[in-house]
Amino acid sequence: MSTNMDLQIIKTNIDQFFLVIMGMCIIFMQCGFAFLEAGAVRSKNVTNILIKNVMDSFVSGIAYWILAMHLPMAMAGKHRNLLYTFAATAATIVSGAVAERCEFIAYFAYSFVITGFIYPVVTHWAWGSGWLVDGHDYGGDIGQIAYQDFAGSGVVHVLGGVCAFIGAALLGPRIGRFQKGSNVIGNLRGHSVPIAALGGFILFFGFLAFNGGSQLTISSEGDGAAVAVSVVNTIISASFAAFGSLIINRLHIFGNTWSLLVTINGALTGMVAACAGCNQMHPWSAAVLGLFAAMSYTLWSTVMKKLNIDDPLDAVAVHFGGGITGVVLIAFLDKDDGILFNWDRKSGLKLGWQFAGLAAIIGWSALFSLLVFGILKCFGVLRVSREIEDKGLDIPKHNEPAYPVEAYGHGHIEKLIQ
Amino acid sequence: MSTNMDLQIIKTNIDQFFLVIMGMCIIFMQCGFAFLEAGAVRSKNVTNILIKNVMDSFVSGIAYWILAMHLPMAMAGKHRNLLYTFAATAATIVSGAVAERCEFIAYFAYSFVITGFIYPVVTHWAWGSGWLVDGHDYGGDIGQIAYQDFAGSGVVHVLGGVCAFIGAALLGPRIGRFQKGSNVIGNLRGHSVPIAALGGFILFFGFLAFNGGSQLTISSEGDGAAVAVSVVNTIISASFAAFGSLIINRLHIFGNTWSLLVTINGALTGMVAACAGCNQMHPWSAAVLGLFAAMSYTLWSTVMKKLNIDDPLDAVAVHFGGGITGVVLIAFLDKDDGILFNWDRKSGLKLGWQFAGLAAIIGWSALFSLLVFGILKCFGVLRVSREIEDKGLDIPKHNEPAYPVEAYGHGHIEKLIQ
């Protein structure tokens, strides 16, 4: 066999190796989401949130395989198997926002629609051969300009965040969260900080694969460097976002404490924001991006509370807030043609395309998630009964209390009680 | 240096890189097993099950290094270091089935024998240069036919499942599990659903490496594609098995609830079943396989209860049930010469060899695990005393209660009690 063919074989193989290992790490993010969410709910709803997260991977596996396979458009562009792993992420964002009150059957409905329809269409637009990836040819010095979204700040996270917003709004808040005619917000604390922190750590790990893996190949010139830059920028953005959130929350108006959960959410927001252009940024731009992400997180978290929309995980603030920060700021921070580096008509048009992409993604996902959640609400299968919500979903729906009392003893609780 | 030598060096290196990273992920499966098992036992036995799982990796490390090193036969075929990681899996399957009542010293005995003897011999047969890998030359159009077991549905999982069955049967059920003259089965619930789910998620991740890594090389033509196909088929099989199990368990006769633990076990069964031929299947075959795996899991789980054999983890149903499904069905579903695609003498003989392999593996592992567990039972070192079982193993054996009551307080339990 000729050396050239040999080389080609190696290139093909290491690309596939790269995608497999990155894809595995992205699938593992599902575990991260599961525990971030499980720690943030009360003990009576833990099994319910876990089964949703377990099923997310498998629902996406089936939905993507059955539905998206017949949408040939989604196949172009990004590697199909990696897209599947991203689909699960989009669906899982929603499960956080609708936690502790959503019917199990409604969960199946929206997951299938998001992973099998809403999301594949947007990937076609932005990563396949659709209008967002094509952009428009402005001729002359400017040339082709298109929507830029390397790892999906918009395609995955804004989309998921919008669906989460609609879902949470149509479901209504959990009992005890908001009191009519009062500004006091019920703090329905999650049941386990370590479980939530475990989820956060796993997501920090997985996000590096999410953003690094979006390069899709490792065999061509510059691939390795691009992957490394993406990973480093993701870390820097997360670091500054974590610090920013920690400090903002330490201010008096936000409660004057060093909050772990806010720090974790802040870091995640920084990673979400990095998705759009972590491959096209200087490290200091990533630092700036992280600080903006921290502010965006705090802003959207506050907005949600003002709107009396109950999002137990702050999923909208993290994913929608981080996503739009990333999509918009890359038009300023792109090291080649960002507005800060090159203020001309070209970079202005670029910003325009980012807004166009955002508008399309928000409009599309809002429309169809309104439809899905609206229909489910009309048929009365969106929200569990008040009685079940009070009692918790684990025992009535799953007959699996997360911590069955009869399984404890001998050194644990009895001693205390005696 | 010539280009050809350079190419050869790169090929060697990326193969080793591939094996190292896959091996690491497979070793991490040990963590998955540990938590799946820890969540499924009562709080009084958590430390005991965890130390067994921690030691599994290290016992295998030593046993495989000392014993198997001197069994040169085991060295051929599959890469030795990867085999070591598979050995730990075989041993760990057993610890689930004998949980909450097995002596610590008995654990050491059976682990050493399984990882250092029972398992290496079978790997020699099926993956080294033994009779199962050689098969038989039927001449003419048919040619060589041999036992097919890509990632070890039989070699690892049926073997582990048989040892688990024998161990659980000889140990007898936990106190309170089965009542004489009654069909009511005591539901000795595990103490923590999230801990079990964590184990499940980690195993989902690790299994992709287990099945994908079994390709062993990544540098030759088609390797990358084979690895990707294996991983995708493993996911599809798991997805359909998870759904299948979830739905079957939702039926009235099985309790009418959406069970998380059943879903996790179902998905794992689907992955176990995929081991045998995930590299040689169409996606839809993997879907079919997953559905059969779900049924096999339910069947074997029921059989175990009917036999009054107490398997706290359903390890036999997952590994034995999934393993035989995989070994047998690949004779039907193999895309080249499976019975469904090519019904002739060749595919019939192939099925015969799958049965021969199964019979050999079951016979061999049954014989020696009977011997090991039998001897341990004769010497009275197999099962802890009734008193210790009642009290839990953690304090008498390890002096490390999993959740020491004196370590809690200040915002947790006291408030409630006051």
Added chain:
Amino acid sequence: MSTNMDLQIIKTNIDQFFLVIMGMCIIFMQCGFAFLEAGAVRSKNVTNILIKNVMDSFVSGIAYWILAMHLPMAMAGKHRNLLYTFAATAATIVSGAVAERCEFIAYFAYSFVITGFIYPVVTHWAWGSGWLVDGHDYGGDIGQIAYQDFAGSGVVHVLGGVCAFIGAALLGPRIGRFQKGSNVIGNLRGHSVPIAALGGFILFFGFLAFNGGSQLTISSEGDGAAVAVSVVNTIISASFAAFGSLIINRLHIFGNTWSLLVTINGALTGMVAACAGCNQMHPWSAAVLGLFAAMSYTLWSTVMKKLNIDDPLDAVAVHFGGGITGVVLIAFLDKDDGILFNWDRKSGLKLGWQFAGLAAIIGWSALFSLLVFGILKCFGVLRVSREIEDKGLDIPKHNEPAYPVEAYGHGHIEKLIQ
């Protein structure tokens, strides 16, 4: 493009791929440390220890990027991004030793100084272009001899261990740990064995990347083999250290129980000891090393208690104890010029350089950590007040109890109480 250039591109890319994936796994070790530490503290201090571990990655990200970027010396030698991940490890070792009583603001101070100054200087000495990496040219048959520390037994772990020792000594023991005029040691048990075990498992996984990844490249001749050897030796050393610790602790004088936590710490000590020369050892040398590591762990753990220095995690015993074992024993066990293989002036000088390196690292890190912790103590910001220590740090400092009592119920604790 010529084949040679193509080859060069592939080599560059797979090297970067290797560093990215190994770096990701090393970053994930932060999760391992977090949970090892969280399980080992009481429930009232869990959020506090977790936020420190979450911030470690991000503090290192910022410190290393801002400070070390301007120390060009640190850039040479080892790959910069991998160094960052090692920096986080050095800082995190300290957080274990000072757990449950250290001020949050003091944590920031020492973390920045360690990751931004103490550690980068040592990496320059030993891995960059400093005096330890240069060594001395003895001429003749002997030639250049230098300090050997492949993955940082000394550079990372002895350094971290010394800072941990100084920090714990200056802070003083937790309330209730040591009684004046009594030899009875208060056993302030950690609150969750499974959480600690989770941390251990993750560290076992991450350490393989830590040691294997220290090869830094995968594209040159012998790289793959070196990485594989490093990983295998790390596993063997850990296996024997785990067994050794388990057995030593089973002896009557140490309590006569099978301790899980000791086994985990023992295995980690074996891995720490393997850092220095896992790429230059025969497997049986790794076994010997593991046994010495087990003894060193027990020794240093005992010494710390005798000195009445309170190290809740045994971090000093694991990292300092394991680190010096590794640095010293590699002079005996190196397969090319270790004293056991080649007793001559060369191997003697080699041992001398190992001691010189140790002395320099210990002196340097002791000096500056004394300075940092001393200054913090003078200003009264090192240790929390007695009242807060009693109450636990989580509520006063973070307003986030790890297990908020109001989040539990319905099947968990109430039933028991009623």
